Amino acid sequence: MGSTDPIAAQAAAWLVRLTADDETERQAARIGFETWQSADPRHAAAAARMQGFIDQVQRLRESSSAQPAHAALRAVFSQGRNAKNRYHGKRVGAVLTLAMALTLPAWLVLRSHPLPYLLADVRSATGQWQAKTLPDGTRITLGSASAVNLRFDRQRRTLELVRGEILVDVAHDPARPFVVETAHGSIRALGTRFVVQRGADSTLLSMLESKVAVQTATQRNAQLGDTTTVSAGQRLRISAEDVGKAEDINARSVSDAWKFHQLVVHDWPLAQVLDALDVYRPGHIQYDRTQIAGMQVSAVLPLDDTDRALQLLLASFPTLRIRTLTPYLVMVDAPDGM
DSSP: OTTOOHHHHHHHHHHHHTTOSSHHHHHHHHHHHHHHHHHOHHHHHHHHHHHHHHHHHHTTTTSTTHHHHHHHHHHHHSSSOOTTOOOOHHHHHHHHHHHHHHHSOHHHHHHHSOHHHHTSSEEOOTTOOEEEEOTTSOEEEEOTTOEEEEEEOSSOEEEEEEEEEEEEEOOOOTTSOEEEEOSSEEEEESSOEEEEEEOSSOEEEEEEESEEEEEEHHHHHTTOOOOEEEETTEEEEEOSSOBOOOEEOOHHHHHHHHHHTEEEEEEEEHHHHHHHHHHTSSSEEEEOTTTTTTOEEEEEEESSOHHHHHHHHHHHOTTOEEEEEETTEEEEEOTTOO
8 A cells, every 4th residue: 555646546536426426416526626626736637637538538529429428527527517417327437437547546446446336326435425215215325435226127126235335214115025136145125124234255234124035146046935034133144155143233223323424333353343444434544453453342433533433442442553644544553562
């Protein structure tokens, strides 16, 4: 991480905010982006590089397929923007992916904004929550840097969790099952409330109300009818091959944590806590896993202010050292040991 470019990280964050689904968010982002450009000559230079890419696309405008994408980019970045512009998410996402590939370090694009995330139907920026009511009345809340795809038809309502975590309040519709899918399995519900968190190797399901039927990816692909029932107040982990053992949780505590944007942990390894906080801040928290091994955390930490969360951890562990090299790179270690 020694080669981290904080300006590039900020530019990548602006790219996501400028293509938010909500028009009000886009307007606020456009104002903020202009302020950001004027705050530092280096920011203006980064904006100029973006405009340079737009100029490259301009040369392709004779291609009918390139014209809508170019118009979207101009609407985002050029002066005299029209607040009534509407963006087609997938097309803009594809163009922005190419723009970042040309103008930003590869590590930043791949780590922070992978292609499936940029092309998703609904997504949230890092450190932000986004609530959305779906056409059937179901309400979803996306956590930080999360993304979903929607596939609704007359027989079935399917939501694919591409990245991150979501809180789902399912609208009752007995004629159309509601299913959340990840690479690890499927969760089928009718009139229920639950949280789904997608990880690299597994999916974590936390039930808040009612019940769901769970299948692994293997069962789903084989079109088997076998399912595991998970009830309110239970949590379990789903891998592609197996459904883990259910454990009891305090459903109200989980619901309140989402409502107040908190991370509630009980006897978690410090490394796991830092990983969770890392999701909610731009840039990266880098730590020495060996030095902090054995440190267990029980706390309620604010996800709206991860700097304060880190200071609360420092107060609990005096041997801990937290160094903010830039707003986008924080290093955590314990050089003096336990």
